[in-house]
Amino acid sequence: MSDLLASLSAAAAGMEAQSMRLRHVSENIANADTPGYRRKLISFDQTVDGLVAPGTARLDRSELTRIYQPGHPLADATGHYDGSNVDLVIEIADAREAQRSYEANLRMFDQARQMTQSLFDLLRR
Template sequence: MSDLSTSLSFAASGMEAQAQRLRHVSENIANADTPGYHRKLVGFQAAMDTGLVETTPVHLDQSALTSVYDPGNPLADASGHYDGSNVDLVIEIADAREAQRSYDANLKLFDQARQMTQSLFELLRR
């Protein structure tokens, strides 16, 4: 029974990590047009004592901000440019799909462990 609960814990930690990743992707997409916004990134690591999936602290993508030409914008400099964000919607959508697929894989693992536990209980009842 311990192995089944361990597999449930691993699947649940993976689902939580992917959900957090998806939250940051959503924030990035929502702020794609915010001037000076740096994309948020989150990584994954295994916890030393349990081996469960944990997210690393959020850090900002330090790649160059896009230069936007809009002379009417109050943020524009003398040449009519201001710093946009470094969010690329294509990358964010790809990250969102990857996070969703990873979440689904962990959910299937969780469901499989639940079904195995249920089958075990049915066998024990007989």
């Protein structure tokens, strides 16, 4: 019985971590055109009981895109300003990966729940 509960806990922790990842990906996509915006990255940590947990978010330190638009209010003397370092192709790929990981954890959670229900049904007989 404790193995079933452990699998439920592991699946729930995985779903929580992937939902946090999806939240950061959606923030990155929403701010792709925001000048000076740096992409947020999230890592996963292993907890003491072996479950996964979302780590702290950190900013991507890669170069910001330089955009030439002389009439822009943020443009410097050369007519350039710093855009964001968000690449929509990477963000969409990350969102797909997080979605699939979430769905895999959801299937694992559902399977463990069904097994627990079957065990309870057997014990009631």
